[in-house]
Amino acid sequence: MNIRVLGFTLFISLCLGISFAQSELNALVWCDHTDQALLQPFEEKFNVKVNVKDYEGTGTALSLIEQSRPGDWDVFVVDSVDVPRVAEAGILAPLNEADFPWDDFFDEVKLDDIHFVNGQLYAVPEKFGYNTLSFNNKNASEADMLDLNTLWDAKFEGKIAVYDYYIPTIELIALSMGMKPSDITAENLPQIKERLFELKKNTALIGGVVGVQTALATGEVDIIVGGGEYVTAVLHEEDPSLDWILPKQGGVRWQQAIGVFADSEKKELATEFVKYIVSPEGQARLATSSCYWAMPANSKAALNDEQKAILRWDEQPGYLANSYPYYIPDAELDALMLEAWTEFLQY
Amino acid sequence: MNRRESLKAWGLIAPALLWTLAFFVVPIAIMTVYSFWQRVGTKTVRGFSLDNYVAFFSKTYFREALFNSLEVTILVTVISILLAYPLAYILAYQVPSHWQRLALSLAILPFWTSYVVRSYSWLLVLSAKGIVSKSLQTLGILHDPVSFVNSRMGTIIGFVHFFTMLLTLTIFANLVQIPRNYLKAAADLGASRLQAFWHVTLPLSVPGIMVGAFLTFVLCIGDYITPQILGGNKELLLPQVIMLQIGRQANFPMASALSLILMLVISLVFLVSARYLRLERV
Incomplete structure (x- = not known):
């Protein structure tokens, strides 16, 4: 085959290759x-x-x-x-x-x-899923996890990881205080903030999904506030004790x-x-x-x-009935919530 | 220099100038302009305003973030120098020259792995169930598992591991350039080995220390990954606060103002250390 024929064949193949790509x-x-x-x-x-x-x-x-x-x-x-x-x-x-x-x-x-x-x-x-509680059921009982208020219990000191996203987490804190996420206003935010700050003494870390997931999987913490099936379900096969639940006060969807x-x-x-x-x-x-x-x-x-x-x-x-879709605040309240969250991280 | 030579010289430096202009000057100019804009609701409002800078000085958490960054960076730099100097000294003066290459290769091994992977590895090593805690328990030093991460200590360990190696390289490069005759002369004049080190070797190795320290400072104070993974977010450093502005709110004006403040701090450190920064010595 002469070189021109070979070149022509290659050219045609390339063109066909491109057209059928x-x-x-x-x-x-x-x-x-x-x-x-x-x-x-x-x-x-x-x-x-x-x-x-x-x-x-x-x-x-x-x-x-x-x-x-x-x-x-x-x-x-x-x-x-x-x-x-x-x-x-x-x-x-x-x-x-x-x-x-x-x-x-x-x-x-x-x-x-x-x-x-x-x-x-x-x-x-x-x-869809829930920002609720993930936990290690060997170290934290399901009965405890059914009540959001147990998060402030001294027995969980240093055993809690908090998911680092201010909107659902602040909304969960509001739920623990008997408020719906949509009840959050600039006026009652200081009380929610105070409650959030009180959680810091039980908090070992505040992190993204991988951070809190690793902490739960390695036994660094027993509970993830703001966690849910999206954190623990993928680990379930490896460690069935890693579980999640929606407490009686509800969760954020x-x-x-x-x-x-x-x-x-x-x-x-x-x-x-x-x-x-x-x-x-x-x-x-x-x-x-x-x-x-x-x-x-x-x-x-x-x-x-x-x-x-x-x-x-x-x-x-039951979970769908007892959970609230993300309540997205207006820009002004959003900025206040982010400010409260930044103060919480720095607290 | 005649016109032709001048044109030739400009031709040679043009690529470097264009590169600096495109990837340094222009981005900084854009960031500076952004820093005077405002994020109002979901919109960025153009115009001149100092509000972002006023916010930095009026909000405690912004200032605390800067102080935290400075504290962590200074601690990391000092600890890294204290660890790196003896290592560099041994490499330069005690290790036979034919082993030095291998030893240096080992020193830069940490640079070969991904930064994120390295930080997560430290997370596992230093956690309560990690090898460090377990070893200390086996040795009877600890009774209960102790976590060394999710704290400032975790951040510092992660940084020091990396920057000790960087400093070792800059100090080593400086030490091997010091003529051995200087030490012999000091000995001839009756100086002990400690005196020779203190009066000859150490002063002459200051440029290597300063270059390494400056690089450590710059890289450490601007780092986001290590404190985010190993620090547990229990205190914020300035890069983390910058990221918080961008995350959901896309507040690029505030993030730009904070970034420029961070750059200003680095520039001040550069000015302070400039007289010692002799890059040609390392």
């Missing part, structure tokens, strides 16, 4: 969506490569979006409470309600006032939603991805993602009995 979908997600076991079935079915970039905190996501070009991103996983603000900012594309199993979602997580803006659907609930970017050039494929994620199969894989476990939004998720037991599936009716 796998298409790609770019998703800005929480870390649970980075599990290949979750992405693989979708990638195989649609012959697509899903590129995922995980982030923590909507502020970080918005910065990433600001630094990107329109069309860079296709799918967005976001804290449900932030759906209205990102939709109003024109970041999310409208979705068709009929594309999703709306009737199969748990009623409490549908939250129409969050997922719909001016009557238009912008994001779909996909997963977090929730994540998934939508399509308004500037995406692959909206159809992106919508297919969203449909896969909220399907029974996608929901089971997402609920048990290697990054963290939590309840699927779809009540028909294909979970087995053991997985359901770890997620306390049968107790969900």
